[in-house]
Amino acid sequence: MNYSVSEENYIKTIFHLQKKEGTVTTNELAGELKTRPASVTDMMKKLKAKKLLHYQPYQGFRLNNDGTKVALAIIRRHRLWEYFLAEKLKFTWDEVHEVAEELEHVSNKKLIDKLDAFLGYPKNDPHGDPIPDANGKIDTGKKIRLPEIPLHTPCIVSGVSNQSGEILELLEHKKIRIGTRLEIRKKFDFDESLEIKSGKQTITTISRQLAENILITHEA
Template identity: 60%
Template sequence: MLLNLSHTEENYIKAIYHLEQDGKPVSTNDLSELLKTAAASVTDMLKKLKQKKMVHYKAYYGCNLTEAGRKGALMIIRRHRLWEYFLSKKLGFSWDEVHDIAEELEHVGSTSLIDKLDAFLGYPRFDPHGDPIPDEKGHIVQQQNKLLSEIPLHLPVEVVQIGDQSAHILELLSDKNIRIGTLLEVRKRFTYDQSLEIKTGSKSITQISKELSQNILVKDHE
């Protein structure tokens, strides 16, 4: 599938994909805030994407991706997450460094390159932040992860995904030795601010804020 889109247009359909919830229209204000772009510029871009049959758009109603737009967004996300995996696993970049570099590399549109990269990496299913990587057909794993903030006390869990992946959040998690695959146990929940005391590994005890715990997604440890 050749997108024939500019880098900016690719960024838009990827942003719309991330903002879509259960098919509800994405507002121009939400796009403007996410992309840090003036609302008028967003409106102009949505009109262009509508002409290219990437979005359904109606003034004062918002937009949704068309089937072609959704497939295109998943293709871009596939590129991005594979490059993040490559940068982390093969070049040694830390997980708080890979996003910005992958933002540039994701616009390399060669499907054969991405398919060969996928094979070279051993067909990884998840990127360094635990996000699922779409396969070559655009299929993506549906996850049923839970927020650490909602986990009962003394239940062993494994970190499988990070919500807010901004560099300062990832750096903080690294300082607390929390990464994808880390085993955790909530030891105490403080009533005053809902912060948590957690055990990582066999001995290490640390305290994290409610906000941080709401960005750590986990599954029961098997």
């Protein structure tokens, strides 16, 4: 029921990798975790013994139901802390991930559920990724991006899908943050740039690349 930091990092990483392909290979995992293939094999035997994943030598691995539950609990912790760091402690979007990597391993269930309540049960972390609820349910519906919103429809920024310092700088400059109310005023076909009204009054123009990275909630 309780896993080491190392075990948790393996489980979490397998979860992320297997979303793309059905199964994860030894080398992939070693690359992602910056460890050696031999170490991965060792850990896979251990996690198999703990019945968290399917694993046959040379065949790759895949989390089973129990393993997925564990992964979702870790991801819930990670994303709630990210939200807390950005929203309450005023960390910038590109700083939260690193700190959350440490906080996610504090696995007191009551702590996390109370943190969730304190934050107002947020649905997405600052990068727009969905936060699993206390039962491990996660919103798998794909993200809505700004270009998909119709003209003159007020909406609210719920995250960005790109965490680079550059995009942050630009968004900061344009005063676009999580919770900012936006409305598209005009779409220019030539370069697909958008003229938007943001916050109270500000009118500005943003590029297609930028708009593609702005995630939106409808509830507005």
